[in-house]
Amino acid sequence: MRTLQLNIPDSVDLKDHDLSMIIASKLYQDAKLSAGQAAKIVGLSKRAFIEMLGKYGVSIFSTSETDLHSDINNA
Incomplete structure (x- = not known):
């Protein structure tokens, strides 16, 4: 797994958990x-x-039209 370091300005008022x-x-x-x-990751x-x-x-539900057709066919 890669590690990435981000420099977030102090003006962004979010906790680390929220950013993740x-x-x-x-x-x-x-x-x-x-x-x-x-x-x-979180x-x-x-x-x-x-x-x-x-x-x-x-x-959590896909908005893909292809997935919708697949779901209808599987129903």
């Missing part, structure tokens, strides 16, 4: 990480990560 959650949830939303991988269980996604404006 924002980055992990965005990578999850963009399908760059699985829920388990994103949860590991130091949460997969379940806890999924439960917190709504707070960061991320849905």
Whole structure:
């Protein structure tokens, strides 16, 4: 796993956990990480990560049209 150091201005009034959650949830939303991988970045269980996604404006449900058609066919 890579380590990345970010220099965040003091004017950004967010805790480190929130910044980690924002980055992990965005990578999850963009399908760059699985829920388990994103949860590991934040130091949460997969379940806890999924439960917190709504707070960061991320849905656990895919908005892809392809996924929607796949779900309909599987139903």
